[in-house]
Amino acid sequence: xxxxxxxxxxxxxGSVITxxxxxxxxxxxxxxxxxxxxxxxxVDSVFVVHGGGSxxxxxxxxxxxxxxxxxPSQLEGFAKTRQAMMALNKIIIDxxxxxxxxxxxxxxxxxxxxxxxxxxxxxxxxxEKMLDLxxxxxxxxxxxxxxxxxxxxxxxxxxxxxLATSVKTSRIxxxxxxxxxxxxxxKTDSEAKLIGEISLRKLRRFxxxxxxxxxxxxxxxxxxxxxxIIPVLENNIPIIMxxxxxxxxxxxxxxxxxxxxTKLFLD
Ligand code: ADP
Numbered sequence: 001x002x003x004x005x006x007x008x009x010x011x012x013x014g015s016v017i018t019x020x021x022x023x024x025x026x027x028x029x030x031x032x033x034x035x036x037x038x039x040x041x042x043v044d045s046v047f048v049v050h051g052g053g054s055x056x057x058x059x060x061x062x063x064x065x066x067x068x069x070x071x072p073s074q075l076e077g078f079a080k081t082r083q084a085m086m087a088l089n090k091i092i093i094d095x096x097x098x099x100x101x102x103x104x105x106x107x108x109x110x111x112x113x114x115x116x117x118x119x120x121x122x123x124x125x126x127x128e129k130m131l132d133l134x135x136x137x138x139x140x141x142x143x144x145x146x147x148x149x150x151x152x153x154x155x156x157x158x159x160x161x162x163l164a165t166s167v168k169t170s171r172i173x174x175x176x177x178x179x180x181x182x183x184x185x186x187k188t189d190s191e192a193k194l195i196g197e198i199s200l201r202k203l204r205r206f207x208x209x210x211x212x213x214x215x216x217x218x219x220x221x222x223x224x225x226x227x228x229i230i231p232v233l234e235n236n237i238p239i240i241m242x243x244x245x246x247x248x249x250x251x252x253x254x255x256x257x258x259x260x261x262t263k264l265f266l267d
């Protein structure tokens with residue numbers, strides 16, 4: 001990438017862009033609003049990764065795709081997980097293109113190979129070329145091929161972490177359906193407090209105590225998500241988590257303006 005261009009890696013949580021309790025239901029109102037916010041923010045260069053929400057998780061769970069290949073009947077599940085995620089990706093791609101933003105959807109299985117669920121190879125050259133040209137790649141958590149397991153599920157969180165540490169990235173913005181990182185799951189614990197900012201050292205200490213996500217999530221809930229982004233902080237790339245359901249928070253976070261949320265940094 002051109003070293004003067006600042007790359008923002010943006011994660012849009014599955015719980016924001018889909019109706020998480022309703023299988024195969026996109027939250028098109030939220031998607032359209034968020035795309036307008038991204039457009040208005042007018043940042044140099046963006047790489048988008050979205051979650052699966054009600055598209056990926058139900059099917060992947062039903063066919064135990066995360067655990068890897070054990071029986072031929074799972075192949076239908078692998079294909080259907082890919083199909084559902086491509087359908088969600090298409091809804092998002094269409095919305096971006098309607099707003100005049102040149103985006104290209106990239107299935108992770110086309111350029112990423114995992115080993116025991118961890119990214120072994122990530123072919124980023126085409127992505128870098130797209131970013132150089134001013135095209136916004138849009139990837140997503142999905143079923144991928146795995147050297148040891150046959151196949152598995154790769155989370156959007158592992159993708160953003162690997163991408164940001166492989167391609168020169170200025171910052172990561174994570175849009176979710178709560179105000180940021182809390183001391184406990186804010187949906188189930190009324191005592192949960194928003195953490196305004198946290199250093200890597202404190203995050204490591206805190207991680208063991210975080211409660212899991214309250215919804216169906218085949219990739220390990222909030223503590224799994226936070227563990228994934230540790231290498232990003234180790235590389236001194238700051239992260240901000242904001243509530244993407246509240247209008248303008250994502251916009252402000254993208255512009256690096258003061259906004260309610262959680263800031264994560266090296267020290
Ligand atoms: P995604 O947006 O990627 O689908 P999830 O739904 O898996 O994300 O995770 C977001 C959810 O995690 C929030 O809605 C919240 O209920 C839950 N959660 C669990 N623990 C925490 C925590 N400590 N801080 C913030 N959210 C948490």
